Amino acid sequence: MWAQREITLRPRPRGFHLVTREVLEALPELGELTVGLLHLHLRHTSASLTLNENASPDVRRDFETWISDAVPERFAWTHTLEGPDDMPAHVKASLLGPSLSLPVARGRLALGTWQGVYLCEHRDAGGPRSLVATLQGEA
Amino acid sequence: MWAQREITLRPRPRGFHLVTREVLEALPELGELTVGLLHLHLRHTSASLTLNENASPDVRRDFETWISDAVPERFAWTHTLEGPDDMPAHVKASLLGPSLSLPVARGRLALGTWQGVYLCEHRDAGGPRSLVATLQGEA
Amino acid sequence: MWAQREITLRPRPRGFHLVTREVLEALPELGELTVGLLHLHLRHTSASLTLNENASPDVRRDFETWISDAVPERFAWTHTLEGPDDMPAHVKASLLGPSLSLPVARGRLALGTWQGVYLCEHRDAGGPRSLVATLQGEA
Numbered sequence: 001m002w003a004q005r006e007i008t009l010r011p012r013p014r015g016f017h018l019v020t021r022e023v024l025e026a027l028p029e030l031g032e033l034t035v036g037l038l039h040l041h042l043r044h045t046s047a048s049l050t051l052n053e054n055a056s057p058d059v060r061r062d063f064e065t066w067i068s069d070a071v072p073e074r075f076a077w078t079h080t081l082e083g084p085d086d087m088p089a090h091v092k093a094s095l096l097g098p099s100l101s102l103p104v105a106r107g108r109l110a111l112g113t114w115q116g117v118y119l120c121e122h123r124d125a126g127g128p129r130s131l132v133a134t135l136q137g138e139a
Numbered sequence: 140m141w142a143q144r145e146i147t148l149r150p151r152p153r154g155f156h157l158v159t160r161e162v163l164e165a166l167p168e169l170g171e172l173t174v175g176l177l178h179l180h181l182r183h184t185s186a187s188l189t190l191n192e193n194a195s196p197d198v199r200r201d202f203e204t205w206i207s208d209a210v211p212e213r214f215a216w217t218h219t220l221e222g223p224d225d226m227p228a229h230v231k232a233s234l235l236g237p238s239l240s241l242p243v244a245r246g247r248l249a250l251g252t253w254q255g256v257y258l259c260e261h262r263d264a265g266g267p268r269s270l271v272a273t274l275q276g277e278a
Numbered sequence: 279m280w281a282q283r284e285i286t287l288r289p290r291p292r293g294f295h296l297v298t299r300e301v302l303e304a305l306p307e308l309g310e311l312t313v314g315l316l317h318l319h320l321r322h323t324s325a326s327l328t329l330n331e332n333a334s335p336d337v338r339r340d341f342e343t344w345i346s347d348a349v350p351e352r353f354a355w356t357h358t359l360e361g362p363d364d365m366p367a368h369v370k371a372s373l374l375g376p377s378l379s380l381p382v383a384r385g386r387l388a389l390g391t392w393q394g395v396y397l398c399e400h401r402d403a404g405g406p407r408s409l410v411a412t413l414q415g416e417a
Binding site: 174175176189190191192195197198200201202204205206208209234235236239240241242244249250251252253254257275276277 | 280281282317319320321322323348349353354355356357365368369371372373375376377379408410412414
């Protein structure tokens with residue numbers, strides 16, 4: 001079985017945001033799969049997806065602090081036309097990556113207890129973000 | 140064909156560890172696939188999987204040296220309740236990622252000669268690590 | 279439907295190179311899929327694949343500047359036998375990753391307008407690079 005849906009994530013401020021519930025609510029077909037994979041793909045080059053700790057907001061804040069220190073706005077960038085947050089956003093997006101493949105078992109994501117899906121917004125005003133969810137497996 | 144197995148990797152010290160053989164030995168179904176994909180997913184937020192050089196232990200030691208320099212314990216972390224190695228472990232886990240998708244051809248992984256699967260243990264005492272292996276393809 | 283092809287990418291200098299067209303031209307079967315996934319896997323440990331901005335060459339130059347600053351040749355490396363660009367190349371390769379999974383819809387990659395596939399060449403003289411493309415979906 002294959003299913004594919006486009007999901008629009010509402011605009012969020014720069015930082016790391018837990019979106020697991022929002023994504024799963026848009027994918028009722030996931031409950032029909034006994035075994036499979038869910039592929040999530042963000043159609044942008046200045047935001048990313050990652051999987052990390054789903055409990056403490058401190059963790060998500062620390063992610064933003066670390067990554068903006070590692071990929072700073074003050075650097076020898078040449079591509080600066082679209083603002084100081086643009087080129088760092090491109091690099092951060094590739095470090096974390098645009099997509100996730102997640103295992104599905106018995107109608108649910110087979111994640112660890114503490115794993116949640118983060119939308120990583122690297123622009124100051126990134127706007128809504130478009131995600132393609134592709135689901136496949138045995139029904 | 141779909142097959143899914145949970146594999147428990149024994150506890151390892153902080154660092155980078157070659158686990159290709161251990162993972163493949165748990166997946167006898169892989170030999171039946173003429174073409175397909177193997178998806179490996181670690182169910183943790185403080186360890187990760189990557190693919191890199193499978194020969195020299197120096198390479199794996201240098202990975203640990205570099206990543207612990209890039210994501211240090213001494214930093215402006217706010218999430219410090221679970222110990223100084225915890226928050227760096229979360230960031231390292233997302234930099235390298237929790238999963239790998241590997242091509243399968245004629246009953247074997249279609250990797251390069253030098254590519255091996257690393258378990259990247261980012262905690263000082265991470266304990267056993269649980270991995271979900273999802274195999275799909277044409278038998 | 280499954281299809282798998284090995285694609286050889288011609289040698290490129292160290293840096294980030296847009297290869298979307300070159301890869302797609304080698305995959306005529308992609309046009310037959312109504313829904314599916316394309317998995318691209320680089321069979322090397324000193325080059326990587328990422329998805330990023332497909333328009334400005336400045337962006338790709340800035341990627342090279344940033345990553346060679348973050349993973350420098352002058353560092354406490356112990357694996358130095360294969361040259362000063364070798365161990366940094368291994369780390370860079372794992373940071374960006376050896377593979378991409380891309381959604382397919384109505385016979386085309388369902389990417390964002392600005393997303394393109396980069397071959398990230400981390401060696402000074404990496405030579406030709408071998409890529410395994412695995413295509414699956416509903417025809």
